[in-house]
Amino acid sequence: MPDLQRLKAEMKDRAREIGIDLVGVAPAEPFLRERQILEERIARGRGPNPYEHPVVEERVYPERLLPGVKAIIACGIAYYHPDAPRPPEDRVALRGWLSRYCRGRDYHQILKDRILALAAWLERRAPGHRHVAYVDTGPPLDRAVAERAGIGKFGKHTNLITREYGTWVFLGELLTTLPLPPDEPQPPACGACTLCIDACPTGALSEWRLEWDRCLSHITQMKGIIPAEYREVMGNRLFGCDDCQDVCPYNRRARPSRHPEFAPSPDLDGGEPDLLRLMAMTKGDFRRWFEPTAAGWRGKTTIQRNALIALGNSGDPAALPALTAALESESAILRAHAAWALGRLGRLAPDARDAARSALARRATCETDPAVRLELGAALESLGGGE
Secondary structure, three states: OOOHHHHHHHHHHHHHHOOOOEEEEEEOOOOHHHHHHHHHHHHOOOOOOOOOOOOHHHHHOHHHOOOOOOEEEEEEEEOOOOOOOOOOOOOOOOEOEEOHHHOOOOHHHHHHHHHHHHHHHHHHHOOOOOEEEEOOOOOOOHHHHHHHOOOOEEOOOOOEEEOOOEOOEEEEEEEEOOOOOOOOOOOOOOOOOOHHHHHOOOOOEEOOEEOHHHOHHHHHHOOOOOOHHHHHHHOOEEEOOOHHHHOOHHHHHOOOOOOHHHOOOHHHHHHOOEHHHHHOOOHHHHHHHOOOOOOOOOOHHHHHHHHHHHHHHHOOHHHHHHHHHHOOOOOHHHHHHHHHHHHHHHHHOHHHHHHHHHHHHHHHOOOOOHHHHHHHHHHHHHOOOOO
């Protein structure tokens, strides 16, 4: 068995060589404070959310995931790439917006492959030990592990804040039976600052707590019909919301990512895709443009549904043909949001009001889906054109 402190230092050097920016070691003790928080959320009917592992014991007791576990190696990869300036000839007004985390390649397999490479290195250096890797979708509490391992600190926005990269970090971990010595946690990060709470568009944030079902990142990814109260505040968001991160003081000095995989994709216009092009998107286009990213898992209908909301919020009469065409979509979800968007557009752009009202009235004569009929009626009523 090599000297463990020395082995840990060599492991951190090796991690950076294979493309992991942040590495820390946490003791594999139960996460009892987090268990209490999770159970309180469940008691209030606020959990688990749709993206969380549902079994609390597996989340808070590392031994349940790897018998004999002695340490958890927290790993992070930075993904922030500064926005590229738009050329002067770019006059496309109807643009959507993607969160920074889904503008480049999907991080899940990229980070997991690097963690597995680190595990293989450890197996060569200290044979006979077992390791299990997770990235995002598994049971471990990624941010709690990372905080315990000393690579960052919880912010009031509930994101992990790191010294080097701010909040723009993807997280994963490697559970190991190797008894590596732990790192020291970092000091508190936020002080009296409440910029993230003040910036939240829906009031989903309070200090150290996020009401997940009011967060626009969740709203843009949810299935089905978006609740009416969130449509206007979505603006032109297509997937995710970075408002709480954009105002975080730690992100003003965040070091840019060294990983070209996470640079904004040209296929997605650098993260602000043309909305009209998205509405004309085929299944093949979706596979090429979105499936390589972390925004592809919800499917083409979700992206186009959000694009319809963005077109309605644009107030630009140039959106009329795409919205009118969407009223004839095979998808009831798209028809419902097209109806709302036409009503919204007609209210924002008086020049588009008559055309929007006519399109809605025509569709109302043949629509059979109850949810779509409700949206058609509400949109017509908002334009003074029906009950």
